[in-house]
Amino acid sequence: MSHATQASESTDSVTPPPNTELLLAARNLFCERDDRVLFKNLDFAVRPGQVLQVRGSNGSGKTTLLRIVCGLNDSYEGELSWCGEPVADVADDFYANLLFLGHRVGVSKALTPLENLRWTCTLNSAVDDAELLAALATVGLRGFEESQCFTLSAGQQQRVALARLLLSPARLWVLDEPFTTLDVRGVTQLEAMLHNHAAQGGSVLVTTHHPLNVPDLEVLDLG
Numbered sequence: 001m002s003h004a005t006q007a008s009e010s011t012d013s014v015t016p017p018p019n020t021e022l023l024l025a026a027r028n029l030f031c032e033r034d035d036r037v038l039f040k041n042l043d044f045a046v047r048p049g050q051v052l053q054v055r056g057s058n059g060s061g062k063t064t065l066l067r068i069v070c071g072l073n074d075s076y077e078g079e080l081s082w083c084g085e086p087v088a089d090v091a092d093d094f095y096a097n098l099l100f101l102g103h104r105v106g107v108s109k110a111l112t113p114l115e116n117l118r119w120t121c122t123l124n125s126a127v128d129d130a131e132l133l134a135a136l137a138t139v140g141l142r143g144f145e146e147s148q149c150f151t152l153s154a155g156q157q158q159r160v161a162l163a164r165l166l167l168s169p170a171r172l173w174v175l176d177e178p179f180t181t182l183d184v185r186g187v188t189q190l191e192a193m194l195h196n197h198a199a200q201g202g203s204v205l206v207t208t209h210h211p212l213n214v215p216d217l218e219v220l221d222l223g
Contacts (some may be wrong), residue, residue: 004014008174022047022084023097023203024069029078038064042078043218046172051194051204051214056222062207063103065175065222069205070100099170101178105161109150113141113160116149121167135166139189154181165193172203179210 022045029042038061046052054062067073069080071087080087082094107116113136114129121127125143136145139159149157158181165173173194187210194204195214206212 005156023082024205025081025084026069027079027081029065029068029075029076029080031061031068031076033061033064033075039222046203048171048201048203049198049216051198051212051217053217053219054205054207054222055209055219060222063176066100066102066174066207069138070098070174071095072100073161082140097169097171098174099165099168099172099183100174100176101164101175103180105157107149107160109157110148110192112146112148113163114145115153117161117163117167120164120172124169127167131167132163135163136160138166139163140186155183155186158182159186162190162193165197171201172205173197175208176202176205177207177209179208 025045027043030040031038039217042065044052054065056062064073068076070090070109082090087094104119108119111119114132117127117132117135118129121132133145136142136159137163141156141163142157144152144156149160152160152202158178162178178190182190191213194206194212198216199203
């Protein structure tokens with residue numbers, strides 16, 4: 001495991017390795033909230049095949065950083081680039097290759113797991129029901145495909161959201177505390193999904209307090 005640290009009041013960073021293609025790169029990021037600096041002089045990069053874990057205590061800015069990356073928070077200074085180009089210049093390509101799962105699972109409790117996936121997938125392109133059912137089976141929801149989500153546990157609802165990872169063509173997964181409600185089996189399944197995505201050339205930016213068991217994991221500490 002490779003470790004690098006960036007404290008809120010320092011200029012340390014995760015330095016990208018030389019001569020490798022970078023998907024996402026951040027340069028000199030600065031953000032403050034309520035007159036408190038969350039991070040400054042923050043540099044990091046995410047390359048194909050990499051899982052980068054963002055760590056830090058509560059209030060250190062982990063979620064804020066992910067929201068900045070995803071374009072959901074513009075209260076910052078610094079530069080973000082995608083494949084070497086400013087994100088603003090290649091926004092269509094960037095967002096087509098981004099899948100963000102936040103604290104809230106984004107699942108309609110009135111719909112079934114299958115209906116939820118049908119709806120989210122058609123935002124991009126039609127997906128055959130057989131693929132949806134296979135994804136639900138992979139995340140441990142075989143037999144619950146037609147159950148309304150309000151009857152499912154919090155962990156099962158989280159699994160519905162995680163099934164989207166298996167159906168998306170996005171190269172970059174940005175995940176905010178995806179392990180929170182999962183049981184031991186669910187944790188193992190999600191770790192395998194992260195590993196498989198990276199092994200296929202995808203990238204993952206993830207916040208979690210869970211000690212990740214993923215090969216070649218890199219860590220960005222926000223202090």
